[in-house]
Every structure is written in structure tokens, then in C-alpha cells.
Amino acid sequence: MTATASVEDFASDLRQAAETASAWPFEEARKIIERLKRKPKDEVLFETGYGPSGLPHIGTFGEVARTTMVRHAFRVLTDDRIPTRLICFSDDMDGMRKIPENVPSRAFLEPYLQMPLTSVPDPWGGEYASFGDHNNAMLRRFLDTFGFDYEFASATEYYKAGKLDAVLLRAAERYDDIMQVMLPTLGEERQATYSPFLPISPSSGRVLYVPLKEVNAKAGTITFDDDDGTETTLPVTGGHVKLQWKPDFGARWAALGVDFEMFGKDHQTNAPIYDRICEILGGEAPEHYVYELFLDEIGQKISKSKGNGLTIDEWLTYASPESLALYMFQSPRSAKKLHFDVIPKAVDEYYNFLARYPVQDVKNKLGNPVWHIHAGNPPVEELPLTFGLLLKLASASNAEDKEVLWRFIGRYAPGVTAQTSPTLDKLAGYAVRYFIDRVKPRRAFRLPDEVEADALRRLDAALAALDGSDRDAIQNAVLDVARPVPRYQDAKRKGPDGGPGVSFAWFSALYELLLGESEGPRFGTFVAAYGIPETRALIARALSGELAKGAA
The missing domain is CATH 1.10.10.350 (Arc Repressor Mutant, subunit A)
Incomplete structure (x- = not known):
């Protein structure tokens, strides 16, 4: 058998195994295929959302990584015949409702409360045009670091460039239908003032949460009282208004033709609202995947404002991106604790899965997390020591640098060096940092009885x-x-x-x-x-x- 024939046979076996593969990315990909049977399209659009009121965080990584896994499974199931795109959409036209804790000067930003994030000045020295642009740049740098294949989209640019105009005009035409969906979800007081359209004040530049006096569907305008009390009429197009966040979800799906989007369990009760508004505006709601939220070490929901959890930088201080991707792959619909103590286990589990992969049959390869983490092409690594063992060696020797660990590694695995095993060398560095920061301060020796x-x-x-x-x-x-x-x-x-x-x-x-x-x-x-x-x-x-x- 020639090498070409062998590759073709493996590809054929892979496609057949993918048809019944039970890993959750394949289950989601098959839903998209069924969707295309109902409504054929020339391309499939995957989307993730990002709120640039803060810096990208571990949840951002999780959404993009998991969506990428579904996208790859879809491409395998369809032999890559149908083009796919992944859009990372930044809601940067949202008003700045509160001032973040981590800015250089909170007083500097006080005058810009409720203004669109892309109208708030950059508080970090003015390198970027706005606060929103700064955080968007951090998002792109963040995603590029991990090598994600995506397209960045800015809500401000989409609104102002008219990319959402058609759906906004349709929203004006079908205003009453949208209100019939939204009003039952609101309290009595908010019902009296609610509007799905949020005008951008011509006088103050703020995003206004005000009742509308008129919605003129024919003219495509709204009328309201501006911040200065002046009755004002604005077109709903061209970036003069934005939509409230729940209608905005559905409107974006309709405008872009989104086929798949995942979101956290905190959105689950609102998903039928997003879907219905998407349908009202002429779209077909995308396939959803709802994932569980992370918990801290005592079982409380992680909150950015509380700071009770891990940041992406903290994880990557002590372990590789691949170990984090494994943590995101495993049981997304189960609540999981996300704290420092889960890192060593995730590292060793990743390398255990990697070691098993070469000897597995095709069916089990597709169920192995490393196949999804590495888009079907996991690296070959043979490590003589586990990360857990490296940690214990660091603890026993009170290691301050990885050279101490290499003295033990060299004895345990003769011939293995930092040059022949750069991955092990990285793990040794991670182990020393984890020991110094996380283990050493908490060690509790006791006297033997x-x-x-x-x-x-x-x-x-x-x-x-x-x-x-x-x-x-x-x-x-x-x-x-x-x-x-x-x-x-x-x-x-x-x-x-x-x-x-x-x-x-x-x-x-x-x-x-x-x-x-x-x-x-x-x-x-x-x-x-x-x-x-x-x-x-x-x-x-x-x-x-x-x-x-x-x-x-």
C-alpha cells in the first residue's frame, strides 16, 4: 500500500468515525449540518461575543476555544466543503455604566459615564483612540497569542458603517412586535419607560435609557427628549442609536446570519427572547450551546468584580495554554471549580491524553481531547516525569530555579536534557513557579507520632x-x-x-x-x-x- 493510499484510508476512516463520534463538539456540529439541510447556505458563520468594559479573561478564552472546536468538527464532518468563519464581536458601543477598578485614574473617567466605550478616552496614556479601542486591541492580541482563526468585529464600526441598518429599519417597522416580546419580561416601572432603541445623545454623547415619544417606521426615525430637555428626532441608522442588549443579541444574529453561538448559563433564560427577536427581524435563530459557569474553590460563582477566580495570566504563569484548553474541553455543561489547585491535575491529564493518542484507533482518537485541542494534529511528546512529580521534587528540594530539578531529572531519566526535551524544561519552570507561589506558603509539616x-x-x-x-x-x-x-x-x-x-x-x-x-x-x-x-x-x-x- 502506498503512503498516499494510507493517508486516504485514514481520512475515510476519520469521516466515518466522525459521523457517530460522541464528543460534544461533534454533537454540536451535527446540529449545524441538520440546520443546513433545512436552510442551505454558502457558508457557516460562528460567533462569539466580547464585552470590552474589561480586559479579556479566562471565559473569553473558553468561548473562543470551544467554538473553534465545534468549527473544526464541522469541517471534518463536511470534508471542508462548506466555508466557515468565526467572528469575535465586540459590544464596544455599550455605555460605560461603571468605572473599572484597574484604570490609572478613576477620576479621569468620571465625566464619561454612560458614554459609548469607543467614545471614552484611553486612560492608559492615549496610545489608542478610546477605552474601547484599547480593550479591543488587548482582545486581538489575546486571541492572536493562542493562534485562533477569527475575524474581529466592532459594534461601533458595524453601527456607524451601516452594516446593521437594514435590521434596524426592520426593528422600527416591527417595533410593536419586539415590545410584545420584551414588556412581559420587565417590571411595571421599567415597562413604562422601556424602548429597544437607545439613542446616542447629540448634546452629551451619552447612551440614553429614555422613553420614546414616537417611532416612525416609514421615516426610520425615533423621537425622544434629549439630555438637555430638547425634543429630538434621530434616524435609527448610521450609528445614531443602538439596541438594548437583549434585542441586540437577536438583531445581530439576524443581520449577520449567525449559525452557531455559545454562551454561559446566565444567558439561558434570555435565549428564547434572543431567538424570538431574531425571527421577528427576519432571521433564523442560531444553534446554541449553553455552558455552565465556573465556581471558585468554595463553590461560589466566579465574579470579575469579586476577583474570586483565576485570570488567564495566572493560569499561564503555571501551565501551558493546552492544559487550559483541556480544562475548557472537559464537561462544559457541568459546573467546575476554577482555582489554582486544578492546574497541576489539568497539566498531567493533558499529557496523559497526549501519550494515549498515537496508539488509539480512529474512534477513540476523535474522543480524545487532544484531537480537538490541536485541530486533529496533536504533537508527539514523551515525558519521563509527570508535572505532579516535578512539583514534589521542587517541594522536597525547596527549588528556587529549574536547574535544581534538572539534577533529579538527569538521574531519573539519563540522557534527557533541556535541549532534547524543551517541553519538559518548560514544565520544570512552571513547577518551580507553582511551588514558590502556591505550595511553599501553604505547606504544613507536622511531627510524627x-x-x-x-x-x-x-x-x-x-x-x-x-x-x-x-x-x-x-x-x-x-x-x-x-x-x-x-x-x-x-x-x-x-x-x-x-x-x-x-x-x-x-x-x-x-x-x-x-x-x-x-x-x-x-x-x-x-x-x-x-x-x-x-x-x-x-x-x-x-x-x-x-x-x-x-x-x-
């Missing part, structure tokens, strides 16, 4: 009798020390002689006593990497009380 002290002394003797760094021999020695100790026996687990196995309490005790933590990798692997002499020295420090005293 009598049972633990006796077990540690016997472990020290067992390690002294070993020759070399065979991780399995070390692990067996560690288990043998614990087997006769009633505290560490587990009747649910069987030992080699048919008696009780060793409970996890033994390993928790080892990590608490020697590393000041309650969890860790396989202990035999840790000792093999850290070194038997070094581990025995650690045991001596635990027995003498030095470790616990240092923590105190």
Missing part, C-alpha cells in the same frame, strides 16, 4: 538496604514497611500473601511528614527521582522535628 516515627525508622532502614533506583523495588519496600502496621492496613485491598493491603493513609502520612502536603505521586517513583540518600535525609529531618519546626 510514635507509630509514624517507628514506621519512618523502618522505612529508612529498608531504603538503606536497596541498591540503585528501581522505582518498583522502592515501592515494594515502602509497602512492606506499612503492611504489619494495623493503622495502615486496608481489608478491602489484598496484599501479595492474601492478607490486608496497604491503605492510602500510609502515603498521606509520608507526604504530610516529609513534604508538608497530603497528596503526591507514586512514592516509589518520587524516591527514585529524588534519590535514596536524599529521601533518607528527609526522613531524618522529619524524625528530628526539623521539618515541623521550620514550618512553624
Whole structure:
């Protein structure tokens, strides 16, 4: 069989497996295909939204990454026969309702409250034309850093350039229909003043939330009292008005012909409103995907104003973008805690999935997250150590730089260097930073009790009798020390002689006593990497009380 034939066979197998693949991006992609059967189109448009009242954040990454995964699944299912586009739409014509905490001078922005974000001056030195333009530039830089394939769209540019004029005129014509959708969703007081159109005041430049005196569908105008009390008439076109955010959702879908958009669960109750307004304005509501919101470590919803969560920069300080993409891929419809402690697990899970990929059949490849993270072309990586093990080595050695870790790596995996494994070198750097910032301040060593002290002394003797760094021999020695100790026996687990196995309490005790933590990798692997002499020295420090005293 020729190489070309082999590639063609794999492509054929891939298409067939994709038809029934259960990964959620394929499920969403198949919905888009069914949509096209009802209403054929020359291209499929994916959209994500961004509110530039603040800088791009981890949720922004999640929306674009997840949408990109669905887009790629669609392209595979359709053999890339139908062109696709991804628009990242910035709602930068929204009024600035409050002044962000992170600007250089809050007083500087006070006069610009309620003005469109692209009419508010740039508070960071004037490099950009406006506050909105600054945050838009940060969004594009943010997305470009991750290599996303997208088109940027500015609401201000779309409104002012007339790209939304047709749908705005239609909104004036069908004003009563829109109001029939919106009014039942509002309280009595707001019903009296509500309008889907928000005029931009000619006198103050502010986005006005005022009742309308008249909507002239034939002329395409609205009449209202301006900030200065003057009765004013403006066209709904050309950027003189914008739509309230709920009607704006549906109007944008209708104007652009959006086929797919995902949003957080906080939008779920409003989705039927967006859909109905899109239909009123002559469009077909896109396929939706509603994802769960993130929680902090105590289970509270993450809030930008509270700052109770992780920023994108914080994640990337300690781990790669791929590990974050994995976290976004897994169970988007389940509430997940997003805090520092999830990072090490995400890193190791990513490399575990990557290691499995080459030996999987086509069906399982399509269910492997790395296929979606890397658009069907995952890299080949073989790492001799896990990130979790690197963290424990950093903790045991109090590493201040990654060169300390490389001394252990070189012993554990002879021939592996920073040059031959740049990925491992990056992981070593991440591990040291995570240890210094997140582990070291929280370590809690304790003194061993009598049972633990006796077990540690016997472990020290067992390690002294070993020759070399065979991780399995070390692990067996560690288990043998614990087997006769009633505290560490587990009747649910069987030992080699048919008696009780060793409970996890033994390993928790080892990590608490020697590393000041309650969890860790396989202990035999840790000792093999850290070194038997070094581990025995650690045991001596635990027995003498030095470790616990240092923590105190």
C-alpha cells in the first residue's frame, strides 16, 4: 500500500468515525449540518461575543476555544466543503455604566459615564483612540497569542458603517412586535419607560435609557427628549442609536446570519427572547450551546468584580495554554471549580491524553481531547516525569530555579536534557513557579507520632538496604514497611500473601511528614527521582522535628 493510499484510508476512516463520534463538539456540529439541510447556505458563520468594559479573561478564552472546536468538527464532518468563519464581536458601543477598578485614574473617567466605550478616552496614556479601542486591541492580541482563526468585529464600526441598518429599519417597522416580546419580561416601572432603541445623545454623547415619544417606521426615525430637555428626532441608522442588549443579541444574529453561538448559563433564560427577536427581524435563530459557569474553590460563582477566580495570566504563569484548553474541553455543561489547585491535575491529564493518542484507533482518537485541542494534529511528546512529580521534587528540594530539578531529572531519566526535551524544561519552570507561589506558603509539616516515627525508622532502614533506583523495588519496600502496621492496613485491598493491603493513609502520612502536603505521586517513583540518600535525609529531618519546626 502506498503512503498516499494510507493517508486516504485514514481520512475515510476519520469521516466515518466522525459521523457517530460522541464528543460534544461533534454533537454540536451535527446540529449545524441538520440546520443546513433545512436552510442551505454558502457558508457557516460562528460567533462569539466580547464585552470590552474589561480586559479579556479566562471565559473569553473558553468561548473562543470551544467554538473553534465545534468549527473544526464541522469541517471534518463536511470534508471542508462548506466555508466557515468565526467572528469575535465586540459590544464596544455599550455605555460605560461603571468605572473599572484597574484604570490609572478613576477620576479621569468620571465625566464619561454612560458614554459609548469607543467614545471614552484611553486612560492608559492615549496610545489608542478610546477605552474601547484599547480593550479591543488587548482582545486581538489575546486571541492572536493562542493562534485562533477569527475575524474581529466592532459594534461601533458595524453601527456607524451601516452594516446593521437594514435590521434596524426592520426593528422600527416591527417595533410593536419586539415590545410584545420584551414588556412581559420587565417590571411595571421599567415597562413604562422601556424602548429597544437607545439613542446616542447629540448634546452629551451619552447612551440614553429614555422613553420614546414616537417611532416612525416609514421615516426610520425615533423621537425622544434629549439630555438637555430638547425634543429630538434621530434616524435609527448610521450609528445614531443602538439596541438594548437583549434585542441586540437577536438583531445581530439576524443581520449577520449567525449559525452557531455559545454562551454561559446566565444567558439561558434570555435565549428564547434572543431567538424570538431574531425571527421577528427576519432571521433564523442560531444553534446554541449553553455552558455552565465556573465556581471558585468554595463553590461560589466566579465574579470579575469579586476577583474570586483565576485570570488567564495566572493560569499561564503555571501551565501551558493546552492544559487550559483541556480544562475548557472537559464537561462544559457541568459546573467546575476554577482555582489554582486544578492546574497541576489539568497539566498531567493533558499529557496523559497526549501519550494515549498515537496508539488509539480512529474512534477513540476523535474522543480524545487532544484531537480537538490541536485541530486533529496533536504533537508527539514523551515525558519521563509527570508535572505532579516535578512539583514534589521542587517541594522536597525547596527549588528556587529549574536547574535544581534538572539534577533529579538527569538521574531519573539519563540522557534527557533541556535541549532534547524543551517541553519538559518548560514544565520544570512552571513547577518551580507553582511551588514558590502556591505550595511553599501553604505547606504544613507536622511531627510524627510514635507509630509514624517507628514506621519512618523502618522505612529508612529498608531504603538503606536497596541498591540503585528501581522505582518498583522502592515501592515494594515502602509497602512492606506499612503492611504489619494495623493503622495502615486496608481489608478491602489484598496484599501479595492474601492478607490486608496497604491503605492510602500510609502515603498521606509520608507526604504530610516529609513534604508538608497530603497528596503526591507514586512514592516509589518520587524516591527514585529524588534519590535514596536524599529521601533518607528527609526522613531524618522529619524524625528530628526539623521539618515541623521550620514550618512553624
